[in-house]
Amino acid sequence: MNKITRRQALGTTAGALTVLGLAGATAYAADTDSRAAISAGNAANAGPAGTAGTAGTIDEVYQGRRIQITPATGGAHHGGHHSAGLPAVRIDGRELHVMQNADGTWISVVNHYETFSDPLSLARAAVRELQGAALVPMGGM
Missing domain, CATH: 3.30.1880.10 (protein ne1242 domain like)
Structure with missing residues (x-):
């Protein structure tokens, strides 16, 4: 029988959490960049x-x-x-x-x-x- 060890379970969980964290950070950075571009465009078009x-x-x-x-x-x-x-x-x-x-x-x-x-x-x-x-x-x- 193949049993998973506690060390393997913790390693798999840590890897999955790392992937989720990186994906969230990437999505946040992309959202921040798009908001900055929108703000810059609105400031340019705001008029006097x-x-x-x-x-x-x-x-x-x-x-x-x-x-x-x-x-x-x-x-x-x-x-x-x-x-x-x-x-x-x-x-x-x-x-x-x-x-x-x-x-x-x-x-x-x-x-x-x-x-x-x-x-x-x-x-x-x-x-x-x-x-x-x-x-x-x-x-x-």
Whole structure:
């Protein structure tokens, strides 16, 4: 009778897991490369910032999502969610809550641990992170 030894079973299992790990890493790398190519293409086709409206207003379509940024108003708005002086950032008409750090960088509820140099780059990163999902209103869910 041919019996498999414990050493042979462990060797076969280790080999199979290695093959699966390499296949997963290869698939991840290919997906990352394709996303980078898509992002580069979208950035190239995004057009100039502030394509419509008054000075400082941005209205553009990025990766199929509409980004609108209007300059800050004088007081708190939307039920006091924001402090005075923050621009209104909207993705597909839904407000993206943003905050400016003391060093001048920007964060949002979507990318809370990643900082951005301006609200437009923050909104574009939020669109990429959402991957097609809609923004959900904060608070009154």
